Amino acid sequence: MSPQGHEIEIKEGSARVRVVRDGQVVADSRRPLMLFETGLPVRYYLPPEDVRTDLLVPSETHTYCPFKGTASYYSHPDGTADLVWYYPDPKPEVAAIKDHLCFYEAEVTETTEATGTA
Template structure:
């Protein structure tokens, strides 16, 4: 039996960039302290500290998912849009730095890095 994690890589980087998140034209987050997560087979994801997100605009979701590489994720909803952001309350040790940080689906939110959409 092959190991499903073999060849899978995750790297966390703290870029010196500002990340801004807009949903339906509303700025919901802006951070100069993001964590960039590079994961095999996926586009770079920017995780933002909760202090840099206007959490008054969101409500907790009942949705939970599990990633074998990061742990159990919980979700936030925005207005009538369910599960637009996720976070890992207690991620696995190798990505412990993202604990509590929010990441937004770029299919719903516009995630800008230094004012520009990143390449996918």
């Protein structure tokens, strides 16, 4: 068990995760990492090869999670909103998510049932 009863579990998923923004497919993956974290919905972390980062721009935003480390962000090309985050140097306990991209759930338009529970 992690500090204060906080737990994180990462599993390889089989869900198809697609992200569509402004009519364009920004991501399409059948190999997400599913991150289960105490008190949060499951998050799908996608391999960078399955994301069209050419449709995103690096953001100046950085946030810190005491369990995962410092996150960096990509935003919409017009700079109006951060759309996705990733951990370029995650804590050792979650090293599997290094450089995988996680879109805000409002941006995930299609998933199929995946196996695994927290």
